[in-house]
């Protein structure tokens with residue numbers, strides 16, 4: 273019997289288990305599918321943890337999500353094509369739910385497809401190698417229960433461990449003498465900690481934008497955002513401003529490239545993450561920056577040097593859950609032999625074509641079109657149910673315009689489902705005024 277290992281039970285790993293289960297229900301022989309998850313529950317980043325640093329077992333904490341995190345894109349852009357929001361919540365809900373609501377949705381489909389039985393929780397994958405003689409992978413895992421290592425053979429391995437967990441932590445002159453807290457966004461948990469403080473944030477992407485906004489929303493006295501390359505340029509609310517690159521610190525005072533300086537109490541490094549997979553043999557290990565089309569992955573999924581190895585969700589992400597689904601259906605069909613992987617040269621040429629197009633991508637609208645076409649391409653390869661992807665593309669474009677119009681108001685907008693057409697109602701309280709991020713408050717106010 274063929275054996276497939278899935279590493280991680282976050283949105284990607286759960287999408288993979290779901291994809292196999294759909295095939296099994298249709299009568300396919302999917303062999304044995306085993307998922308290893310180092311945390312004690314599923315949901316990946318959406319499974320909130322208060323912990324930072326090391327987990328209870330001495331491993332790095334996976335979670336990077338924080339309190340008061342509302343979806344930063346319309347939920348309609350990530351809807352599972354085969355499990356609409358209407359089905360899960362029994363009626364329309366607003367377009368920008370908080371984390372707990374999206375966690376509930378992700379887990380809802382996983383419960384419906386009854387995949388928990390395939391997951392070994394509290395089990396960390398420590399090593400993955402490929403044995404040329406047996407043409408199988410050797411996967412070494414450690415169970416936290418007894419701390420024993422065991423090695424099992426698998427015909428296919430699907431890596432779904434995410435890439436927003438290992439922080440990229442730069443150092444600037446003066447950090448070592450700064451008389452306040454310096455942390456990476458990976459370790460940020462509760463904005464209330466910074467109430468009344470003057471905060472410096474480094475970075476100009478999603479984490480910088482969101483952590484700046486919510487720090488101010490929950491009471492920071494001022495937030496200064498320092499960009500390295502390009503400012504975000506939103507119409508920031510009073511108390512938030514953008515300045516050029518940090519040069520150095522002198523005591524509490526941060527000095528910037530335009531010659532200005534600010535006294536700050538704490539520094540949050542929203543400087544992104546590393547694709548870091550120390551548990552994979554270097555020969556099999558994806559090494560890439562955070563971009564929309566990593567090298568060496570055919571269709572963004574199949575490891576060209578050994579197509580029995582696949583990676584999910586390794587791209588930078590506009591699309592999330594529905595893209596993960598489309599990838600998982602492809603990975604499943606490669607395992608089942610329903611999709612034939614072409615020769616290495618053909619795969620390399622295909623990757624070359626995508627990356628050549630990516631080199632010409634300029635700006636967010638091009639990026640949205642690029643990833644839309646990528647997902648569209650994936651969907652031609654499997655029977656993942658159709659959804660109105662042109663509508664999703666338009667939603668992303670509108671969302672970008674909404675953010676430019678009001679960075680504090682874009683989460684109050686309403687979008688139509690690409691699966692059911694249902695339009696999300698306006699939230700009962702505008703996002704800027706809403707402090708309670710609980711599911712109960714969001715759904716049952």
Ligand code: FAD
Nearest residue numbers: 280282283284310316317343344396397433434436585592
């Ligand atoms: P993850 O969610 O990271 O899950 C990976 C799983 O693999 C984890 O459960 C982990 O414990 C497990 N794992 C890792 N290593 C091992 C190992 N060695 N052995 C066993 N198990 C292992 N997306 C959106 O659509 N909307 C948002 O609003 C949004 N906000 C975000 C906010 C933050 C702060 C971050 C960091 C990301 C956000 N994202 C958002 C993007 C997010 O990447 C995806 O939504 C999604 O969580 C990715 O799923 P994944 O399964 O690839 O990875």
Ligand code: NA7
Nearest residue numbers: 436442474475476477478479480500501542543544545562
């Ligand atoms: P991103 O999107 O990878 O962005 C990383 C940011 O960090 C980006 O603005 C970089 O600036 C900046 N950066 C990187 N290194 C440095 C140094 N040394 N100094 C200053 N600035 C630096 O990561 P995010 O955490 O924002 O987002 C990741 C996910 O989390 C995303 O999916 C969200 O949904 C939540 P650059 O433009 O390269 O100059």
